[in-house]
Amino acid sequence: xxxxxxxxxxxxxxxxxxxxxxxxxxxxxxxxxxxxxxxxxxxxxxxxxxxxxxxxxxxxxxxxxxxxxxxxxxxxxxxxxxxxxxxxxxxxxxxxxxxxxxxxxxxxxxxxxxxxxxxxxxxxxxxxxxxxxxxxxxxxxxxxxxxxxxxxxxxxxxxxxxxxxxxxxxxxxxxxxxxxxxxxxxxxxxxxxxxxxxxxxxxxxxxxxxxxxxxxxxxxxxxxxxxxxxxxxxxxxxxxxxxxxxxxxxxxxxxxxxxxxxxxxxxxxxxxxxxxxxxxxxxxxxxxxxxxxxxxxxxxxxxxxxxxxxxxxxxxxxxxxxxxxxxxxxxxxxxxxxxxxxxxxxxxxxxxxxxxxxxxxxxxxxxxxxxxxxxxxxxxxxxxxxxxxxxxxxxxxxxxxxxxxxxxxxxxxxxxxxxxxxxxxxxxxxxxxxxxxxxxxxxxxxxxxxxxxxxxxxxxxxxxxxxxxxxxxxxxxxxxxxxxxxxxxxxxxxxxxxxxxxxxxxxxxxxxxxxxxxxxxxxxxxxxxxxxxxxxxxxxxxxxxxxxxxxxxxxxxxxxxxxxxxxxxxxxxxxxxxxxxxxxxxx
Amino acid sequence: xxxxxxxxxxxxxxxxxxxxxxxxxxxxxxxxxxxxxxxxxxxxxxxxxxxxxxxxxxxxxxxxxxxxxxxxxxxxxxxxxxxxxxxxxxxxxxxxxxxxxxxxxxxxxxxxxxxxxxxxxxxxxxxxxxxxxxxxxxxxxxxxxxxxxxxxxxxxxxxxxxxxxxxxxxxxxxxxxxxxxxxxxxxxxxxxxxxxxxxxxxxxxxxxxxxxxxxxxxxxxxxxxxxxxxxxxxxxxxxxxxxxxxxxxxxxxxxxxxx
Numbered sequence: 001x002x003x004x005x006x007x008x009x010x011x012x013x014x015x016x017x018x019x020x021x022x023x024x025x026x027x028x029x030x031x032x033x034x035x036x037x038x039x040x041x042x043x044x045x046x047x048x049x050x051x052x053x054x055x056x057x058x059x060x061x062x063x064x065x066x067x068x069x070x071x072x073x074x075x076x077x078x079x080x081x082x083x084x085x086x087x088x089x090x091x092x093x094x095x096x097x098x099x100x101x102x103x104x105x106x107x108x109x110x111x112x113x114x115x116x117x118x119x120x121x122x123x124x125x126x127x128x129x130x131x132x133x134x135x136x137x138x139x140x141x142x143x144x145x146x147x148x149x150x151x152x153x154x155x156x157x158x159x160x161x162x163x164x165x166x167x168x169x170x171x172x173x174x175x176x177x178x179x180x181x182x183x184x185x186x187x188x189x190x191x192x193x194x195x196x197x198x199x200x201x202x203x204x205x206x207x208x209x210x211x212x213x214x215x216x217x218x219x220x221x222x223x224x225x226x227x228x229x230x231x232x233x234x235x236x237x238x239x240x241x242x243x244x245x246x247x248x249x250x251x252x253x254x255x256x257x258x259x260x261x262x263x264x265x266x267x268x269x270x271x272x273x274x275x276x277x278x279x280x281x282x283x284x285x286x287x288x289x290x291x292x293x294x295x296x297x298x299x300x301x302x303x304x305x306x307x308x309x310x311x312x313x314x315x316x317x318x319x320x321x322x323x324x325x326x327x328x329x330x331x332x333x334x335x336x337x338x339x340x341x342x343x344x345x346x347x348x349x350x351x352x353x354x355x356x357x358x359x360x361x362x363x364x365x366x367x368x369x370x371x372x373x374x375x376x377x378x379x380x381x382x383x384x385x386x387x388x389x390x391x392x393x394x395x396x397x398x399x400x401x402x403x404x405x406x407x408x409x410x411x412x413x414x415x416x417x418x419x420x421x422x423x424x425x426x427x428x429x430x431x432x433x434x435x436x437x438x439x440x441x442x443x444x445x446x447x448x449x450x451x452x453x454x455x456x457x458x459x460x461x462x463x464x465x466x467x468x469x470x471x472x473x474x475x476x477x478x479x480x481x482x483x484x485x486x487x488x489x490x491x492x493x494x495x496x497x498x499x500x501x502x503x504x505x506x507x508x509x510x511x512x513x514x515x516x517x518x519x520x521x522x523x524x525x526x527x528x529x530x531x532x533x534x535x536x537x538x539x540x541x542x543x544x545x546x547x548x549x550x551x552x553x554x555x556x557x558x559x560x561x562x563x564x565x566x567x568x569x570x571x572x573x574x575x576x577x578x579x580x581x582x583x584x585x586x587x
Numbered sequence: 588x589x590x591x592x593x594x595x596x597x598x599x600x601x602x603x604x605x606x607x608x609x610x611x612x613x614x615x616x617x618x619x620x621x622x623x624x625x626x627x628x629x630x631x632x633x634x635x636x637x638x639x640x641x642x643x644x645x646x647x648x649x650x651x652x653x654x655x656x657x658x659x660x661x662x663x664x665x666x667x668x669x670x671x672x673x674x675x676x677x678x679x680x681x682x683x684x685x686x687x688x689x690x691x692x693x694x695x696x697x698x699x700x701x702x703x704x705x706x707x708x709x710x711x712x713x714x715x716x717x718x719x720x721x722x723x724x725x726x727x728x729x730x731x732x733x734x735x736x737x738x739x740x741x742x743x744x745x746x747x748x749x750x751x752x753x754x755x756x757x758x759x760x761x762x763x764x765x766x767x768x769x770x771x772x773x774x775x776x777x778x779x780x781x782x783x784x785x786x787x788x789x790x791x792x793x794x795x796x797x798x799x800x801x802x803x804x805x806x807x808x809x810x811x812x813x814x815x816x817x818x819x820x821x822x823x824x825x826x827x828x829x830x831x832x833x834x835x836x837x838x839x840x841x842x843x844x845x846x
Contacts, residue, residue: 066589419616512802513615514795514841517593517601525591525603528613 013443016431017572020049023365025314031436031463031554033429037365039556040427046367047338047360050450051559052567053424054371056410059403059529060388063395065097065105066524067402073125074382074397077134079152086386086395087134088404089125094118096125096136096150096158099404101388104522108150110136114160116143124329128177130184130208135161141173149208167210171203176274180233181254184208187231189274190328195219197227200241202253215257220248221264229270229328232277232284240284240296242271247286247299266299269308272324273331275382280340280361285311287331292319293342293359315357315369321346334383336394338362341407343380343396346370351400352379356407373413374420377401402526411452411535411565417527421563427461430554433575440575442555447544447571451476452535453505453564458544462552472546474566476503482542504538505564539565548573594640596838600793603837607634608659610827614669615842619769622846624802625666625824626761628793628838631698631713631746634831643756644748649713649833652697660696660829661687662715664744664760665726666821673827674729680819681729682776682812683762684744684785686717689732694718698830703745703753704783711752712745713833722783728776728815735815742778742785742810755789757838759798763805764821765846766814773816777809785810793838802843 024041025033033039038051045052063086073089077098087108088097095107112118124139136148136158148158163170174196175188182205188196200218204210211217220228226243234240238251246267253260269288271277277286284296292312299308312319322331326345330352333342338360343353355370381399385392394407401416413420433440445460456474461467479488482500489501496504515528548555557571590609596602605611617623633639633649643649655661658673665683667674674681675689686696695718702708705721717724722740729735744760747753763777779785787801824842828835 066592068589417614511617511845512799512841512843513617514798514839514843516793516795516839517603517837520593520601520603522593522595522601524589525593526589528603528611530614 011576013574014433014440014577015572015574016433017446017570018428019570021046021051021568022049022363023314023360023367024369026317026369027314029430030427030556031430031432035429037429038426039429040425040558041366041368042426043371043422043424044368044426045358046365050567050569051426052450053422053561053565054368055408056422057373057413057415058406058409059414060101060406061520061529062101062103062105063099063404063406064529065099065521066526067097068524069093069402071381071397071399071402072120072123073127074384075127075134076384076386077127077129077152080132082152084386086384086404087127088397089120089136090402091120091122093120096120100386106154109157110148111157111159115148116146124175126176128184129179131179131206133208135177135184135208137173137175137177139175141175144172145170146173147171161209164207164209167207168204169211169213170209171201171211174201178231178233180239181237182206183254185231185239187228189229190227192227197225198222198243200228200231200239200250202257205254212257218250218253218260218262220250220262221246226270229272230274230277230286232279234284235282240265240277242277242286245270247271247296265296266308269294269299272327274328275332276342278333278335278340278342280335285333285340287327287342289324289327290319292316311359312357312366315366318344318346318355318357318369323347323349326350326352330379330381332380332383334385334394335361336385336392339367341383341394343383344370352381352398354379356380373415374423375413375415375418378415414530417530419530423560423562424566425558425560426568427558428556428571430463430556431573431575432554433573433577435577436553439551439553439578440555441578442548442550442552442573442575444574445471445546445548445557445571446573447546447557447559448541448569449474449544450539450541450567450569451503451565452539453478453503454561454566455563456559456561456566458546459558459560460548460550461556461558462550463554464552467550467552469548469550471548472544474544476540478503478505501540502542503540504536506536539567541569592636594637596641600838604632604640605826605828605835605837606636607831607834608827608829610825611837612667612669613824614822615666615824616822617842617844620844620846621766621769623764623842623844624761624805625764625842626759626787626798626802627664627826627840628757628759628790628798629664629746630757630836630838631828631833632836634834639834643750647832649748649830650698650700651830651832652695652718655692655694655696655718657692658687659827661685662696662829663687663825663827665762665825666764667823667825668819668821669823674825675732677731679729679731680817680821681727681825682764682774682821683825684726684760685729686715686724687727687729688717688724689729689734696829698833700748701745703786705743709749709752711747711749713748714743714745726778726785726812728774728812728817730815730817735817736812738810738812741780741783743783745784745786747789750791753789755791757791757793758789759787759793759801760785761787761802761805763809772818772820773814774820775814776812779806780808780810795839795841798839798841799843803845
């Protein structure tokens with residue numbers, strides 16, 4: 001039965017809308033977008049079809065000891081004989097921090113014996129898992145064999161690498177590396193001089209200290225003087241070698257180096273960002289200038305006959321804003337669960353990335369473009385996934401601010417000790433009410449909401465310059481009920497679980513902040529983190545109806561939330577066709 | 588910049604130990620408050636890091652006396668408005684325990700062994716004091732370089748020197764601030780009043796529930812400062828311990844907005 005009935009002389013309204021949301025497409029005109037596609041989605045998540053406000057950001061004490069100096073490198077070390085830890089190097093230190101959830105931070109000392117400096121240095125540090133050990137690689141290289149190794153045993157130090165008794169040649173120091181099958185692959189991303197520019201060194205099998213100086217070195221695309229930006233293990237015994245102007249595959253080289261073959265996957269599309277390529281299932285996604293993010297399966301010219309299309313095409317306006325000069329160092333990526341996260345520096349941002357775009361690997365749609373933070377000094381230099389309270393969680397490191405953030409936790413962003421609300425914005429596609437070619441009178445919008453202490457502004461947009469009309473602001477009184485004449489909620493004596501209350505946030509109840517320091521790590525302290533806003537996870541649902549009264553070929557609805565959480569379950573608009581109402585028609 | 592360290596005292600009580608003469612300036616958010624209560628579980632320990640992290644008595648003594656050369660030679664336990672200057676300097680509003688007398692230097696700041704008062708019948712406590720006497724310059728309301736309100740006696744603060752004698756290693760100090768409306772700058776400060784003491788309780792199990800319940804049931808016998816119309820409303824907790832032979836330990840702190 002229809003919700004509304006019409007009299008004999010009434011013109012029926014034509015409904016249009018989205019009962020769910022799948023992704024965002026910023027490239028196409030919004031009147032062309034498919035149902036379920038947003039024209040704008042910032043700080044949103046669409047994982048379950050709801051345009052939900054993304055969770056907040058916290059800086060857990062276990063991961064934030066008093067770093068004496070700026071962070072210059074980090075990595076995840078999975079100790080087969082112990083637990084997974086995040087290793088963090090600070091500038092000029094004679095130790096490395098080992099961090100993990102529920103444990104006090106530990107300093108792993110660097111053994112100065114045999115090492116040229118005995119320090120982390122002032123450049124960049126990369127950590128590479130090497131069987132059950134971990135390498136510490138320094139940029140710039142401090143000596144010909146200046147690789148430090150830690151065995152994962154608490155109390156032991158990072159020590160100078162030593163050739164194994166059966167080894168041929170001690171591996172040279174490089175800038176980075178990757179474990180691959182029974183070997184370690186070493187390379188120097190963005191190294192401009194020969195031989196490091198295009199060389200991949202392969203250690204001997206099951207020996208991370210030794211390599212064959214003749215058969216254990218591979219030069220990639222040497223004829224074009226291209227330089228390596230990253231190396232990623234692939235499948236079937238192959239690795240992908242990403243270079244500045246091309247992408248190559250090196251195959252069949254681990255069993256018998258004489259059988260090795262190199263394949264040019266694409267000579268026009270290169271890769272940017274040595275921390276950027278991301279393996280997602282059997283595919284690898286990488287950033288290329290200026291096209292954006294591609295899949296390797298899309299760019300392999302011997303398999304695909306059409307020009308490659310970047311997977312980031314729907315968010316091309318964001319890609320066009322990337323500060324490419326800083327993307328080499330600052331762009332990074334990570335995957336957790338269904339979602340892949342790509343961090344970029346936008347516009348004139350320097351020192352690190354300032355936004356994250358979120359891609360859903362299941363739906364193959366972009367969910368948020370981008371996530372951003374209220375503190376404009378916030379930077380992301382690395383992203384890692386490691387265990388937090390038993391679950392793999394995304395962490396972001398701000399090197400200059402010496403902060404490590406747990407991403408997407410809580411309802412607020414705690415950045416540099418201050419709390420910021422998550423401000424999210426969504427704009428729907430342009431609703432044309434089954435007739436993209438004619439003007440309509442848009443009368444009303446219906447919004448299905450799921451909120452927690454929201455403060456949202458609803459704006460109707462139509463096809464014209466500055467044709468924006470604020471049609472409503474949405475806040476919810478936590479003391480009021482939807483039931484008519486229901487007495488207000490009593491925060492002291494009332495039942496906090498009584499149904500039909502407008503908002504179940506704890507704002508007014510949380511009238512204290514007391515810190516017993518039990519969550520702080522033992523050791524030096526730079527600051528005392530703020531007491532987080534308590535989020536009880538209870539979001540109330542409601543159906544909101546607002547008048548639009550706007551003419552246009554299409555109508556798009558913007559919902560802009562400035563505090564708490566405002567999830568949009570669905571949007572519907574009702575329009576009067578122009579023919580019946582005598583409204584202006586399209587010329 | 589590191590200002591303190593965290594230890595796990597007794598394996599059960601994470602404690603923040605300030606570096607010698609290092610301050611804590613912790614912003615608080617309690618919008619529209621009309622009744623704000625702030626409290627700390629505090630103690631003091633020797634200055635040697637880390638040897639004295641848990642030494643509250645013995646040699647070398649924590650007792651000390653020196654001549655004041657400026658605000659950084661006075662103790663402060665209270666709240667202030669955000670800024671980088673010290674309380675007692677231009678633009679800074681401060682309300683709380685302090686021996687600061689604006690524009691006055693040359694007197695002494697001392698930490699003395701004391702009983703739970705101003706005598707020496709036992710040595711269960713340490714007591715900071717002003718050189719002018721045991722009952723003067725104990726708590727103030729300061730606005731810039733002006734002393735807006737000062738009361739004397741019966742609000743002395745003590746810190747534990749003998750755990751068995753005091754009944755615990757941490758002392759609870761609390762302050763209450765009220766104002767007639769959420770937009771008013773006319774602030775009244777109260778604190779517990781006893782016989783030469785303002786200490787609320789001593790415990791070896793300082794905790795968040797304990798400080799919260801005491802803040803909610805604020806003592807009824809109090810000494811009142813103000814109301815005073817101030818140039819700014821305080822929005823930060825401020826702790827500063829000026830001594831060199833001892834360090835301030837913060838076991839738990841926080842605030843409750845009652846109104």
